[in-house]
Amino acid sequence: GAVVSQHPSWVICKSGTSVKIECRSLDFQATTMFWYRQFPKQSLMLMATSNEGSKATYEQGVEKDKFLINHASLTLSTLTVTSAHPEDSSFYICSASRGAFSTDTQYFGPGTRLTVL
């Protein structure tokens, strides 16, 4: 149990376009979902935390108008990178937790590699 999927697994886009990444919990209901980005050989950087049906909480320094997060249901969260630029190229990983207030173990998706040309 506790499987999390992401789609797409990789995407290449032109500068200025918007990209949507989906994160789904396949076999459990995720009260809380998290979005991270990871640069090569670095650890995960939390971008935002979202609870189903409410607005996401963004970490300091993360532009909420740039990275739009929607947690539409207990099994789906989306991250939209708006007007993407080359500096947004990164590995984006979502995770899902059964518990509220991020007190439970997080299960991670396989990640999405975004390359902005």
Added chain:
Amino acid sequence: EDQVTQSPEALRLQEGESSSLNCSYTVSGLRGLFWYRQDPGKGPEFLFTLYSAGEEKEKERLKATLTKKESFLHITAPKPEDSATYLCAVQAPVDSSASKIIFGSGTRLSIRP
């Protein structure tokens, strides 16, 4: 300031050579400590959660232990397929109803056949 530090940054072992990875932390009110394994180009895979000092958990060749200041991930007689980056994360309270998770920078483990 809450911090998580993993050491060593990289570790190369011969197959069968046991060793330990360290995760030291300074947080106020630890709610949980997590170990993950991450293969290149993939998301982290959950290994263990530890909640209180003295707790131990085992899975195959891996054993995680926890004290009030640090956690160790012991790997016994490793095999090449154990090669990966091992991430430690701690969960600490922000306030009475919210918490935050802080990841360490990871230890890149390489096992030579």
